[in-house]
Amino acid sequence: MGIDRKKLIVEAATKSFSQFGYKATTIDQVAKIANVGKGTIYTFFKNKEELFDEIISSLIKELKVTADEAFLGDLPFHEKLHQALYQILEFRMSHQLSIKLFQEAREIGTPAVVDVINRMENNILRNIEERVSKAIETGSIQSCDPKVTAVVMLKLYIALIFDWEKNNPPLEKDEIAKLFEQYIFKGLAK
């Protein structure tokens, strides 16, 4: 068999989206990087957005794998959850494509990119929600609404990492773990 053109296209597009973002990536550009005629791209993908969506689906899968790894050991639930949330936000900060997309959503607001970021966030939330549900069932934590809890936990992490850093020196990973435990698990009440 010949070369896998679809793979070449996806790789080229990933490279270009990572470097220039979604809007600034042209199909001609992708075709050139992939060493493929422009028309070939349209034999595999209906349009630019579908190509983008396929790449994002991979990204989401990768992200899920990363998060799931955090739940493998036999640490207490709150530590596993900390690990998972931290990895998710770490991913967002270190993965080139991720960085570029958040930047594009913030600075330009490209609709397709905003949509995709919401899709990612919803996936994360559903994942956390499921973990919380299981933890309630197994009695690891108190009963609570898993959906609300997932939103609260993710936003707490975003607050501790991104919002805090806007005006203050960043917190260390273990500081964040301690704060997470203190606020959400132990509580501030005496």
Next chain:
Amino acid sequence: MGIDRKKLIVEAATKSFSQFGYKATTIDQVAKIANVGKGTIYTFFKNKEELFDEIISSLIKELKVTADEAFLGDLPFHEKLHQALYQILEFRMSHQLSIKLFQEAREIGTPAVVDVINRMENNILRNIEERVSKAIETGSIQSCDPKVTAVVMLKLYIALIFDWEKNNPPLEKDEIAKLFEQYIFKGLAK
């Protein structure tokens, strides 16, 4: 004495900023509404931004009064805090000038408006931080970093009100109070 022109100007500007936002408000417009010559405005304010800042200072004071009222009764600390945070976000959602400014910051990103919103948020944070500090001193809550705690609490409220509403039916005020207590004060640990 004649009419208080400064007051007329401030009232006119407040009206116009509330209706059209900062950028879309012209000094000519303000002068006209205030029934005052344009030059008169510049005898009281160095420029458009200073006029804006003075109005925002009032807004911040008003907001502080609203928040402080929540701490008057003799409810438990977490209930007072809930009341204060809720009032602050309620204010943001019902006060016309506030609404318009958040909209302008989001949709246009006018620098002067973004600055002003940060100023408001910092004021809120400092206020909460102080209340938390006092609560620690008086032994109402466990020891914790008041600054981090203030950020966490405010962001938790924003999550429960604004972020939650993006994908779900809004939570009632007393539901929010219960969630706040459950997550931050009691904790999820068993």
Next chain:
DNA sequence: AAATGACCAAATGAACATTTCAGTCAATTT
């Protein structure tokens, strides 16, 4: 001394010209 509005330079945006780009399809290659 306080208030004013005509005036100016800079910013804005409407109108038009040009370029870019996503997507198509007839021709070419395998």
Next chain:
DNA sequence: AAATTGACTGAAATGTTCATTTGGTCATTT
């Protein structure tokens, strides 16, 4: 005949020009 290609197209983005608007000043009026 199936897969691949790149020249082509209309629509949308971008660049350009220029008249209008606007923040701020200051000589004149009150």
